[in-house]
Structures are given as structure tokens and as C-alpha cells.
Amino acid sequence: MPQDRLPQMVISIMLLADFDVSERCNIRPRSFDLIVKKGDTLVIIKVASHIDSVSADIAWDLDLIARYLDATPLIVGERARDAELERGVVYIRYGLFAISPETLFDYFVEGLAPLVYASPGGLYVKIKGGLLREVRVTSRMSLGDLASELGVSRRTISKYESGMGTTLDVAIRLEELFSAQLIEAIELLGYHCPGPREPAESATGEILTDLERMGMEIHAMRQAPFQVLALFDQHTILTAYGTSQKVVKRASLIGSISQITRTLAMCVATDYKKQKKIGKTLLIGEEHLHTLKDGSELIDMMNG
Secondary structure, three states: OOOOHHHHHHHHHHHHOOOEEOOOOOOOOOOOOEEEEEOOEEEEEEEOOEHHHOOHHHHHHHHHHHHHHOOEEEEEOOEEOOEEOOOOEEEEEOOEEEEOHHHHHHHHOOOOOOOEEEEOOEEEEEEOHHHHHHHHHHOOOOHHHHHHHHOOOHHHHHHHHOOOOEEHHHHHHHHHHHOOOOEEOOOOOOOOOOOOOOOOOOOOOHHHHHHHHOOOEEEEOOOOOOOEEEEEOOEEEEEEEEOHHHHHHHHHHHHHHHHHHOOEEEEEEOOOOOEEEEOOEEEEEHHHHHHOOOHHHHHHHHHO
């Protein structure tokens, strides 16, 4: 099948859902393919035909970008291991949600949130624990009564009421028993960190040292089209560096991403001595960067 088929399908779905879509990232390696925005909703999308190909480094970048841009990371693919991703099912890869393009369409275009998530051992759903306890008490059933009805332990029922997931079969039996909607939809938006982050990687090289000297907080990326996410005085700067030939190829893409994310974009060229704008992106020579005393000077140049 054409290599572009799946990314183009994702782009079409997000456009149909009235999202603004960034220029597609065609630079390798790449930790994401698209960034899309609608109102205050920002989504970073990695398109991978086989979601098992999404590496720990890619997940690192997606997580870091999501944190600092207040965005939701999503992986969209078609297969996991030897099976196709099922419609309406959420899969997990390094703590991030992975879904099929059909599920993407259902959620963003049709407004239908998925109900089922895949976990070792099969497919599960989340139970509205508080509501389960309420309808059980209203029905004058003890934990033991309900446990006997389902053929599970009292402790399992208690865990259901505390929010533990269960199989779809058990959830359907509970809904039929109490005539209540107990299955909780899975919201794909509103990213929550899956766990503590590793310490930030320390800056190396003269360019990054320069940025730190100017008062910027540096976060090194691993496989993004920009090598650094820099923070200064409530500004976020997407930063690439390298030879002129290398960074000029990235300038348009980084500018497109910055426009969608309302950030700033900069490319630092190691073999260039002046400064100019390429679209939304500031191209500045490394030697010129050395002469700047404060990050605010750089912000003025990017806003100029």
C-alpha cells in the first residue's frame, strides 16, 4: 500500500473535524508527524502503521512536547503485534494512547468516545465506581450479594467500586443487572502524565550553552524536527541547529509548527554569520548568537 496513505487519512480526518493542521513532518528521524489545533485543543500525532515501532525515544519526545505545549499526544496506527487495531479500542504504548484511524474519526468527527482499552490479558472497560456503589446500595445488595451474582470475590467488587477496570462481559452484566450506564468513556484529550519523568538531559555544545547563558531553560529532544525546546519568560522556542544546508530544510516545517502551537521558531546555523527570517523562523548564525547578552534580545529578533 502507498506509504502516504495512512498519514493522508489522518490529515483528512482532522481537517474534516475542523482542525488546523501543521505542515507534515517528512524529516527523519521524526517523533511526530503532525500537530493539529482547534480552539484551545492541541494534539500531537505520531502516525505509525505498526504501533510497536514507536520507540521509547519517540514516546519521550511526545511526552515532553505535550507537557510544555499543553497538548495531547496520540499515536495513530493500524496494527499491534500480529493483529489489526480494533475500532473503538484504546491501546497503550509507553503510557501514551494509540488508536486506529477509524477510532480517530469516531472521536473527533462523530463525537463518539471509545469505551474499551487493551491490556495484557484482553480487552477491558472502566467502571463508574461511585455510581456502581450507589446503585448497589439502592438495590439493597451487599458486596457479598453482588459478588455471588457475578461469581467473583467481595474484594473484586470493592475494587470495581474504587475504579478498577473489568472485562466487557462483566460490565454488560452489571449494566443489565442495575439498568444503569456504568461503563465510563475514555477521553482521549486532556493528557495526564503516565508517571514521573526522567531528569532533563543536560545541555552540551556551545549553542546550547549560549542559550542557557542567556537565561533560557533547555529541554533536549531525541527525534523531533527541532533539537531543543527552549523556555524563556513565558515564551517557548522551537530550536534547530546545524549547518545552513541542514537547518534551512527544517526552517519552513518548524515555522509551520510554531504557527499552529503559538510558539516561536529559530534555526541556528554553525556556518552562517548574519540573521534573517525564513517565513516564521529566525535563521541566525552561531557567531551572531555569541554576541547576544540576554534572551530578550533573541525574542525581539524572532518577533521582529
